[in-house]
Amino acid sequence: MATRQDILALKKSYQEALANQLVTAVIILNSNLDIVYVNPAAEALLIKSLAKLYGRPASTIFANTTITDSRLTQLLDSGQELTDSEVVIEFTESHRFTAEITASSVEFNQVAHVLLELKQIDQQKQISLEVFQQQQWLAARDLIKGLAHEIKNPLGGLRGAAQLLNKELNETQQEYTAMIIEQADRLTNLVDRLLGPNQLPQIQQHNVHSVLEKVCQVVSFSQLHESKIIRDYDPSIPLIECDQEKLQQAVLNIVNNAIQAINDEHTITLKTRIANNKTINGKRVKLTAQISIIDNGPGIPPHIQDTLFYPMVSGNSNGTGLGLSISQTLINQHQGKLSCHSRPGHTEFIILLPLQQKTEH
Missing domain, CATH: 3.30.565.10 (Histidine kinase-like ATPase, C-terminal domain)
Known part of the structure; x- marks a missing residue:
């Protein structure tokens, strides 16, 4: 039967290995807000190894974001977790991504540290945006179609009436009906273009x-x-x-x-x-x-x-x-x-x- 000491040693070994197996990017800052650990998922996300990041300030990663030194210091003092859903990180000029970040206070060797968990959300954000834009486009298209039909029907009657009236007028007065017919045709052409192509593609x-x-x-x-x-x-x-x-x-x-x-x-x-x-x-x-x-x-x-x-x-x-x-x-x-x-x-x-x-x- 395992002793308490065996269980604690086993627990420690699992805890040490767990961070390296997580798909969530994990960054640990010391009380001076310097980077002391990044797991492999964070190395992949930042395209930087732990050796290159170790000892560098948190602002190396989070400059010009809402994850400021003052917020992290307040977190260390209060112990209250903070979450930010859309943090745009420009780690280098050519490497930019959006992440959901959770920061919490943890203790290592009885010293307070900051644990940061980063989840990249660019793909989910892009999909949500595309679905929203598609829905908005479909709604706008349906609205335009409805309005176009409401406009096109009376335009036909207006043009027909102008043609009939044109036969009863003299040459000078016919200039006015010609203008009505011309503008009705112009509006009809615009409406047809608004309705867009209505024939199915010949694949x-x-x-x-x-x-x-x-x-x-x-x-x-x-x-x-x-x-x-x-x-x-x-x-x-x-x-x-x-x-x-x-x-x-x-x-x-x-x-x-x-x-x-x-x-x-x-x-x-x-x-x-x-x-x-x-x-x-x-x-x-x-x-x-x-x-x-x-x-x-x-x-x-x-x-x-x-x-x-x-x-x-x-x-x-x-x-x-x-x-x-x-x-x-x-x-x-x-x-x-x-x-x-x-x-x-x-x-x-x-x-x-x-x-x-x-x-x-």
């Missing part, structure tokens, strides 16, 4: 690069200034199932927006890659074709980034705000996903299209 197998090359050809014929288009294709991408014309239109709308936002000094890159384990509309897709449209222009204004794909939202004073909304609809018809990440100097629209996986017989 066939196509080479994604042939679609992109047609976009490049159209752009080369129509653009007013010489924006340089760089091709960065992955030739290993298999044929994708798509409606060639609809996919071409979706990409063309995005490229045209980029052209309007940049000048002759900037470039547009069309990039294709195979992407694994992507989330599309809340579902995990093992294999996708990824099309990226990247420009190094000024970026999209932050105040419209969350509503960028809504109808009538545009960063261009002369834009209608329909191009990206139509692209979103077209990509959704392909069971794909369209997203955007933008900062000054780098704007990237990403199209994900599910790839059919071959089954072995």
Whole structure:
């Protein structure tokens, strides 16, 4: 039968090994708020070893965050646990992540220490944001459709009445009815564009690069200034199932927006890659074709980034705000996903299209 001393020794060995097995990142600070321990999960998260972090102040990691020295000192004094749900940590210029952090006071060798537990939440946050934006986009689309039909019906009657009235008027007076008919047609055209494409895609197998090359050809014929288009294709991408014309239109709308936002000094890159384990509309897709449209222009204004794909939202004073909304609809018809990440100097629209996986017989 194990003695009390045996049990205590066993308990200590398990406790010492446990931190190294945790998937949660653990950081321990001494009473001076210097780093004295990080477990392997924390080393992986911070991309730094314990040897490089040992003895460095907590501010090395938590500079410019809500986890301040004053809060940690207060925790040591009071012993009261603190939790922060969305802490953005920029450990290096190229390494940035969002974490949920719990800090508590613990004793080692009868000296108070701070135990920090970090859980990276970037993926969960991104999925939640995408689901929310998708729901908002669907709600906005349904609202626009309802309003568009309510507008379109009386417009038809208005135009018909103007045509009948036109027959009873002299040439001078017909100018007024002609204006009514012209404006009714203009509004009808706008409503039709608001409703977006209503035909189901004609799905066939196509080479994604042939679609992109047609976009490049159209752009080369129509653009007013010489924006340089760089091709960065992955030739290993298999044929994708798509409606060639609809996919071409979706990409063309995005490229045209980029052209309007940049000048002759900037470039547009069309990039294709195979992407694994992507989330599309809340579902995990093992294999996708990824099309990226990247420009190094000024970026999209932050105040419209969350509503960028809504109808009538545009960063261009002369834009209608329909191009990206139509692209979103077209990509959704392909069971794909369209997203955007933008900062000054780098704007990237990403199209994900599910790839059919071959089954072995």
